[in-house]
Amino acid sequence: MTRNKKDVASKEILNTREAAGLLKVTTQTIKNYIYSGKLNAIKTPGGHHRIKRSDLKTLGFVTEEEKNPESLSMDEMFQMYNSLVGTLITTVESLIKALDTRDIVSSGHSSRVAEVSCAVGKAIGFSEKKIQELKLGALLHDVGKVGISEVILGKPGRLTDQEFFLVKKHSEIGEKIVAEVEYLRPVASCVRHHHERFDGRGYPDGIGGSDIELNSRIISIADTYDFLRSDLSFRKAFSINDSLQEIKNSSGTQFDPEVVKSFLNTVQGNLFQLH
Numbered sequence: 001m002t003r004n005k006k007d008v009a010s011k012e013i014l015n016t017r018e019a020a021g022l023l024k025v026t027t028q029t030i031k032n033y034i035y036s037g038k039l040n041a042i043k044t045p046g047g048h049h050r051i052k053r054s055d056l057k058t059l060g061f062v063t064e065e066e067k068n069p070e071s072l073s074m075d076e077m078f079q080m081y082n083s084l085v086g087t088l089i090t091t092v093e094s095l096i097k098a099l100d101t102r103d104i105v106s107s108g109h110s111s112r113v114a115e116v117s118c119a120v121g122k123a124i125g126f127s128e129k130k131i132q133e134l135k136l137g138a139l140l141h142d143v144g145k146v147g148i149s150e151v152i153l154g155k156p157g158r159l160t161d162q163e164f165f166l167v168k169k170h171s172e173i174g175e176k177i178v179a180e181v182e183y184l185r186p187v188a189s190c191v192r193h194h195h196e197r198f199d200g201r202g203y204p205d206g207i208g209g210s211d212i213e214l215n216s217r218i219i220s221i222a223d224t225y226d227f228l229r230s231d232l233s234f235r236k237a238f239s240i241n242d243s244l245q246e247i248k249n250s251s252g253t254q255f256d257p258e259v260v261k262s263f264l265n266t267v268q269g270n271l272f273q274l275h
């Protein structure tokens with residue numbers, strides 16, 4: 001009984017004939033490779049050669065899937081995409097954790113902002129792809145602080161006008177950093193606008209309402225909530241209830257009222273456990 005092509009394609013251990021078929025050479029050529037040491041092989045008790053499929057790569061063999069990524073099924077491509085995005089998010093998370101320690105807000109700020117933002121995104125009905133984009137934007141929202149002096153970021157006490165002017169540059173610096181990386185570019189403008197206000201009195205562009213992209217409007221609330229919940233050198237952290245009240249008080253001025261509603265529904269409906 002002969003094995004069909006598909007069986008050979010999935011076999012890990014091959015005989016010389018199967019290896020020859022995959023490499024499109026003669027069995028004698030395979031034997032020559034073995035005898036010359038170019039190809040590893042083991043011998044069966046009967047004296048036949050057996051070759052590990054992965055060893056064929058040393059001779060430049062690539063699978064059909066490797067040659068033609070477009071021949072992957074939609075499911076496989078989706079899984080591959082998800083795994084790449086997952087790796088990207090994990091990488092960004094660990095880099096940002098290091099950066100967070102430079103700030104007065106308690107460390108882990110960006111991860112917490114990402115968690116809250118994603119919970120709100122889910123409540124709004126975002127697709128998995130939109131959630132991933134929101135998560136990246138939230139993780140990276142303060143990445144521009146890498147360009148701000150640690151002396152200012154960690155200053156115990158309130159900032160002078162000049163210092164505050166410099167700190168405010170972080171959203172533009174962040175946009176530039178993120179825009180440099182192809183895979184992160186879609187979240188660059190969201191990073192730029194995370195300090196805009198719904199009433200147009202934010203920075204850096206002073207845009208308002210729906211001119212501010214939805215992801216930035218969500219991150220803005222999660223960011224402020226986490227800031228209020230942090231112990232600072234010049235004040236204690238607000239309680240959960242007081243922090244929520246502050247968010248409500250700024251609905252329609254600093255924050256988009258619809259997003260405030262979604263945020264409150266998310267946390268009060270126990271869809272997300274606030275810290």
Ligand SMILES: [Fe+2]
Nearest residue numbers: 141142194195
């Ligand atoms: Fe910020």
